[in-house]
Amino acid sequence: MLRAAVEVADAGGLAGLTIRSLAQELGAKPMSVYYHVAGKDEILDGIIDHVFSQIELPSADGDWRTELRRRAASARDVLRRHRWAISLMESRTSPGPATLRHHDAVIATLRAAGFSLEMTAHAYALIDSYIYGFALQEAALPFEGPDTVADVAESIMEQFDADAYPHLVELATGYYFKTSYDFGDEFDFGLNLILDGLSAALPAESAEDRESRPAPDYRRPGTLNP
Amino acid sequence: MLRAAVEVADAGGLAGLTIRSLAQELGAKPMSVYYHVAGKDEILDGIIDHVFSQIELPSADGDWRTELRRRAASARDVLRRHRWAISLMESRTSPGPATLRHHDAVIATLRAAGFSLEMTAHAYALIDSYIYGFALQEAALPFEGPDTVADVAESIMEQFDADAYPHLVELATGYYFKTSYDFGDEFDFGLNLILDGLSAALPAESAEDRESRPAPDYRRPGTLNP
DNA sequence: AGCAGTTTCGTACAAAGTACGATACGTTGT
């Protein structure tokens, strides 16, 4: 049921998910849907929780940076496969069991890493803001792969006076169009910066731990996908 | 025209913004609207750009951290006043002039700060992901002020087995419910961490500049709103 | 067979976007 709803949404976007289209996907008539759910809102709540259930949970046992990186990558991946989920998150306010379970696992990982309650709240807000915001921007990109970046930008620039946005043009022509730029590659940079910053907030990291990890040198180019 | 559309959306959400409600706000009949715009999509594109125009632009002249902080605070403020704008950003893919102008100003500030083209792209993706993601989470909060946090959490917990989410409960009871927790206060913490991390990526920051700014100590509590 | 609970569906209505064409209004040339 929810699976079918997710499939319809994946195929035709949120606007394509109607009671009628869902019924057709299920091989039934529209009003039959209403025996199983109270209304469309319940469907929306359901598919959001279904999406959350697809995100890999971090383990509190492993290295916290590795675990949080893994769940961040998984979350981004899931949100990329279900773009419509991002805008739904804003309007749905009653979290489902999978959503709560997910939150619990992340908090557990942060606590096991040694963060205080206060710092856990800070870290969680920061990390999830980044993940969701990145997914939001990725979903807003008018292109799919790294192939048509230039085309889209060109069509945009044609409509306006390119001279009015010199720095935007410089960045586009001087970097985005060079080689095969993929916005998705930006994800790791920001996530690493955030995790490094959070490491500094750990109260009791031993000296050996700190030394075993070389200081990040963001000045060195080409370190996005080592 | 766009102003009226924004007002209607502010009052009744995106769902409340219909051609008919907009016409009523304007003191006209529904079909009169169609003389001025091609369709509802054009209205949506228009109000998104209108929202962007309300965000304060950073100046390339001032201190880049101060400027970016100011524009981040302004962006968050604007997105808080117009919650519906966040989900619109995902679907609208043709940026308006105010949007492009905004992007240009931010890029200019980063470039003036000394960031390379590559690092500017990284920094911009990171900062905006954080801002949008934070706004998205803020919009998803089921409460308005810091007063009803406990109430909402309680009603959620009642529906499920509280024992199933021990860490979530610990964080809620041990921190969120203590004092008057305000999620909005988390914003500064993350933004500062990000800006500090980006500072480390500046290639040519002079020694004096670095020394004039004390090293951040995230371990010290209560430094969110100095 | 008969009955109760479960599941499906046919009909119908309200609200949404908007196509189409008619109407009214302001300006201009004569």
Place this chain on the structure above:
DNA sequence: ACAACGTATCGTACTTTGTACGAAACTGCT
């Protein structure tokens, strides 16, 4: 003054949406 024309408004009506209401079909059990 008056006709003509571009600008702006609106009335009607069609389509698509969610869903209320009640009838119909099906299922399992005695």
